[in-house]
Amino acid sequence: MDDDRSTSTCTEEPEAILHGGDLDEISRRYPDAPRPWIDLSTGINPVPYPVPQIPPAAWARLPARSEQHALLAAAAARYGVEAPAMIVAAPGTQALLQILPRLRPRATVAVLAPTYEEHALCWRRCGHRVALVDDVDALAVADVAVIVNPNNPTGRLLPRDTLVALAATLRRRDGLLIVDEAFTDLHPNASLVADLPPATIVLRSFGKVYGLAGVRLGFAISSEDIVRRLPEELGPWAISGPAIAIGTAALADDAWLAQTGARLTADCLRLDALLGSAGCNVVGGTPLFRLIDTANAPDIAERLARHGIHVRRFPAHPAWLRFGLPGDETSWQRLAQALGR
Structure with a gap:
């Protein structure tokens, strides 16, 4: 990323993007559906990390510097970051998606698609020229290449060697590689973090595997010259005291993550x-x-909605449906019944 302070200004009106988790809207459309709704429209662990007791002071005062450092140390250890100075915390990776396009002059941006649509939107909103490409080789000619790995919603997982080679190509052209590893927690060998290539930014999400999306916590990992610019954009105390306390405890809990990985694997097979x-x-x-x-995706989604089960649809790919995992046996049985099995 360039060291000069020339940046992009984001002024365009945002586009409407359909996201999962919109239970208010689906409930309005299907007022007679059984309650409670089963939300399978998100890729979030339905059995969240047990929130620890939060010290009252975390609610009553601004986070101390030592507490912020403890969170970064826990995240660095969890993700395999070489040094805490290479990682910065943000109130969710969505905040980082919106900041990164501001830190680079107008550029050509290639996004490996189909994928999470906010990436393209955030760069386009800041005036960058954005192309959606379906081939990794097409990323190499852009100034900025964006990849979600594993991909959402297809699950496509690019080999680490492919990403390292792409990063090297981009670096020779003063380019930048951004890899969104929101779903990499259970694919640790696929992550770029432990041996991070130059000119690369890796994004990690806390809320997905830990099932605590409402905490709003995410991380950017890169070289120190890039990372040090992000806190300036985030401002002081970007992460709340309760989020720091929860994140620090959860990221250090090896046993819970191992047990969760085994359960999720079994649930996926089911x-x-x-x-x-x-x-x-x-x-x-x-x-x-x-x-x-x-081809029956619209009919299946309609049938499930009438049974109080929300799945993710994709207007650009009407034959696709994404299913999250049920969180308890009652939800599993309701899903089976709604599917006619």
């Missing part, structure tokens, strides 16, 4: 079998969600 028995073709996914491709 979901694959359930979807297969209902005639649904599973074409991708991660340990937190599955993607099906079927």
